[in-house]
Amino acid sequence: MVNLGSALISLDGGRLKKDGTLLPMSRPAEQIFKVLLSSLNQLVTKEELLSAVWPDRVVEENNLQVHISSIRKIAGLDRATLETVSGRGYRLNVMEAGGSDTTVVPPTRHRAFQTVEPVACVHVVDDECLVKTALVRQLRSAGITALGHASADEFLATCDFTAPSCLLLDVRLAQSSGFDLQAELAKRQAPIPIVFMTGFGTIDMSVRAMKAGAESFLTKPMDEAELLRVVSEAMIRAKVWHEETAADYAIRGRYDRLSEREKEVFKGVVAGYMNKEIAMALGVQEVTVKVYKKNVMLKMGATKLVELIDMSRVVLPERTRKTA
Incomplete structure (x- = not known):
């Protein structure tokens, strides 16, 4: 039993209830909410939520955002309670928590703090x-x-x-x-x-x-x-x-450990250039660029190009994208 703002959330027979009334959530939204409830006051990354709710499917992140919005609306949670941690994931900030035998005091400003x-x-x-x-x-x-x-x-x-x-x-x-x-x-x-x-x-x-x-x-x-x-x-x-x-800071540290050639490939990739264009600019074979690109993804800890682009906003704030 958890007190989130003015809502008392409980898990009864595997189903989520608000103040004793069943929450009319879709199954994915309910699963996301349960994962967040199991990690109160802790950051749950987007990747952790996606793998927990859709373990065998590739799902776009915007689907996750839609379900988060649905949870906020149905459960009556504001953005401070169900917090979006920019670029990383979500956190459920709890004001009062307890087990099924715990009396939860309705929050006031002082008590909530x-x-x-x-x-x-x-x-x-x-x-x-x-x-x-x-x-x-x-x-x-x-x-x-x-x-x-x-x-x-x-x-x-x-x-x-x-x-x-x-x-x-x-x-x-x-x-x-x-x-x-x-x-x-x-x-x-x-x-x-x-x-x-x-x-x-x-x-x-x-x-x-x-x-x-x-x-x-x-x-x-x-x-x-x-x-x-x-x-x-x-x-x-x-x-x-x-x-x-x-x-x-961690992203900058990983970027600093790239070789000079890997940094050049990194810049070309996030600027939107194709492998063959990068190869021509660097005077190397396209297959060589692919090897460098793979090394860059590995060293930077990125699994998708969009993640590499997000990281570039930290290490290359003044970068210029390819113009048409």
Whole structure:
């Protein structure tokens, strides 16, 4: 029995029910939902879902997307609960879970956050010691890993950029502004969602923050439920960004291990050129290009051309496709 948002999902006799009523899903959609339910709060890749539901058939990914949309609609799940992890797969984010003998408490904003998996550390940056300490204690009392920093420099010196993190950041700091820290993190390409807070916010200030990529903008004194809701969303975003960054890093590592000739073939393939065109450009036989292409697919961990093209957006962001 699992509580997803406002819906109580149960598995009765192998059939899925919502609040005791049978869910009118197609068989593939039901199988997909069961796989996601068996891996709560964990990424399930597209390949894992396709092989689990259609083990003996070749099925296009758009069929998977159609069934995911159907599940959201029939089960009443929003995109934060049944989350699409761009280019990778899906994750069912659970707010409360239990067995058949467990009483599941209907979610409120505060309670829902308390049951969210602690997927990221929240860094509170505020030069007012009392405010910083109070916020850290408040977050920790809700089961959140939180650390306080008196300045942007202190945060930059101690933050572990290799782990999922999000930032609760005061706009006005003694030594620099929160916007300066936001710009520095953008410069470092650090995947850290930022929630700004201020005691005297203006519309222009909030617009500036959001345009620069801030997750949210809160005005002090902050409502506890709103604070926890916003931080909860930032934590989930932090985990997603961290996973995507790690995946991109792995792709770059595999690309760097290609030989120079393999990289040339890689560029030709993702640009849309045929084997014989690549062979002519490189001054080699077409069969040689096929061998290089096979090696590229193997080393990059790609099984289909579309996967190689997706990877090229990471390693060749400025690549030019073949023109007609």
